[in-house]
Amino acid sequence: MSGSSKRGRVAVGLTVVLAVSGAAAAAAGVGFDNGSTRDEPRRERSPQGTVKVTRETLIDTHKEDGRLGFGATTAVQARLPGTLTAAPAVGSTVQRGQALCRIDNAPVVLLYGSLPAYRALDTGAEGADVRQFEENLAALGYKGFTVDEKYTRSTAKAVEDWQEDLGLPETGAVELGRVVYAAGSIRVDSHKTTVGQGVQPGGSVVEYTGSARLVTVELTMDDQRMAPVGAEVTVRLPDGKTVPGKVTAAETVVDEGNGAPDAEPETKLKVTVAPADEGSLVGLDQASVGVEFTSSRRADVLTVPVSALLALAEGGYGVQVVDAGTTRTVAVRTGMFANGRVEVTGVSEGQSVGVPG
Numbered sequence: 001m002s003g004s005s006k007r008g009r010v011a012v013g014l015t016v017v018l019a020v021s022g023a024a025a026a027a028a029g030v031g032f033d034n035g036s037t038r039d040e041p042r043r044e045r046s047p048q049g050t051v052k053v054t055r056e057t058l059i060d061t062h063k064e065d066g067r068l069g070f071g072a073t074t075a076v077q078a079r080l081p082g083t084l085t086a087a088p089a090v091g092s093t094v095q096r097g098q099a100l101c102r103i104d105n106a107p108v109v110l111l112y113g114s115l116p117a118y119r120a121l122d123t124g125a126e127g128a129d130v131r132q133f134e135e136n137l138a139a140l141g142y143k144g145f146t147v148d149e150k151y152t153r154s155t156a157k158a159v160e161d162w163q164e165d166l167g168l169p170e171t172g173a174v175e176l177g178r179v180v181y182a183a184g185s186i187r188v189d190s191h192k193t194t195v196g197q198g199v200q201p202g203g204s205v206v207e208y209t210g211s212a213r214l215v216t217v218e219l220t221m222d223d224q225r226m227a228p229v230g231a232e233v234t235v236r237l238p239d240g241k242t243v244p245g246k247v248t249a250a251e252t253v254v255d256e257g258n259g260a261p262d263a264e265p266e267t268k269l270k271v272t273v274a275p276a277d278e279g280s281l282v283g284l285d286q287a288s289v290g291v292e293f294t295s296s297r298r299a300d301v302l303t304v305p306v307s308a309l310l311a312l313a314e315g316g317y318g319v320q321v322v323d324a325g326t327t328r329t330v331a332v333r334t335g336m337f338a339n340g341r342v343e344v345t346g347v348s349e350g351q352s353v354g355v356p357g
Contacts, residue, residue: 048354048356049354049356050322050352050353050354051305051308051352051353051355052350052351052352052353053302053303053304053344053347053348053350053351053353054302054304055300055301055302055349056300056301056303056341057297057298057299057300057301058298058301058303058338058339058343059294059338059339060294060295060297060336060337061234061292061294061339062292062293062294062295063290063291063292064223064290064291064293065217065288065289065290066215066217066235066273066288066289066290067215067216067217067287067288068213068215068281068284068287068288069209069213069214069216070187070189070209070210070212070213070214071209071212073189073208073209074207074208074209075204075206075207076100076204076205076206076207077202077204077205078108078177078193078201078202078204078205079117079177080108080176080177080201081103081198081200081201082103082198083104083197083198083199084101084103084193084194084195084196084197084198084199084205085102085103085104086101086102086105087188087191087193087205087206088100088188089188090188090189090191092187092188093185093186093188094185094186094187094208095110095185096110096112096136096139096140096185097109097110100180100186100205100206100208101205101206103199106166106167107168108179108180109166110180110181110182110186111132111133111136111182112136112139112181112182112184113132113133113181113182114132114181114183115128115129115132115181117129117176117177117180117181119176120175121133121174122151122156122172122173122174123151123155123156124151125150125151126149126151127149128149130148130151130155133174133179134146134148134151137155137158140162142158142161142162143158144157144158145158156172156173157172159171159172160172182208183210184210186208186209186211187211188207188208189206189207190207191206192204192205193205193206212278213278213281214248214272214273214274214275215235215245215272215273215275215289215291216270216271217273218253218255218268218269218270218271219269219271220269221252221267221268223269223293224250224269226293227247227250227269227271227293228247228250229248229250230247231246231294232244232246232294233245233247233273233291233292233293234291234292235273235275235291235292236289236291237280237281237284237289238287238288241280243276243281244275244276244277245273245274245276246273246274247271247272247273248272248273249271250269250270250271250272251269252267252268252269252270253268253270254266255267255268296336296338298335298336298338301335301336301343302343302344302345302347302348302349303342303344304341304342304344304353305340305341305355306337306340306342307340307355308353308354308355309332309334309342310329317331317334318330318331318332319332319347319353319354320354321351322352322353322354323351323352327354330346332344332345333345333346
């Protein structure tokens, strides 16, 4: 008694189910074990088309909605009492050495650094804040002192020159509140005090963001493996264009459910992405964008289209290898699926396999 095993072409969703007796498969001479094939090629029904087995890197992506903007806001609090007499326009950029605002018509100056100003600086002061201030003074072009942790008379002389250029009293000392430190250039996001109003120490004057356009995305905690700092992503813009980007920060936040009475707080991961080409984002200060994260990657693997898979009666999958006008079924082991292709072992690079037309 003889019979042939039934096989079905697997669709992308892999939903084909076959039910064929194992005895019939054995009678057909099909013995699959770690990618084995029929002993002798036989002329099977020709496929409608063929493709080559290719070697490539499979990347499975996970898409999320993001928001293009300038990142989180930071409030500048006054440390000097007086009247706010000037503030830069919302949306404008302030760089090192420029006035972030003016109180009693005297500038409060932006400098770069991670250590907040916490005390007045004068001759004899020592510490990391002295070095940070002197680094800025040198970056602004002032000379005649050594950049170190000591505020010397030479430092004071350079400060007098700086104060003269700013129109400040030439005291050689830096009063608390005269400078504000930020990581880099900033963008004014909003005014917290109206020009002409009085300000007191501790009162907010303006809020700012970084000057570079960023994308923020909220992920569930289950997805945090996709977004380590430094991970490369793809940002898809509203016009369909894509821009490469990189994860620059990730922090946990609590989503209160927008204040809904029955909503339970949910912990999420807030991810910040820096696009590689900020110039391509000009004109998109606030916009919804898509962000594609890499959820898994398999490098240097053999792949075929998912549609090339055959569901075998014995279980598992095979492909129809086409060679010199003959076809034979070869059992394969499948690995990662991504973008309509599947990783396979049991065939060789360059072989032709059948696919639907």
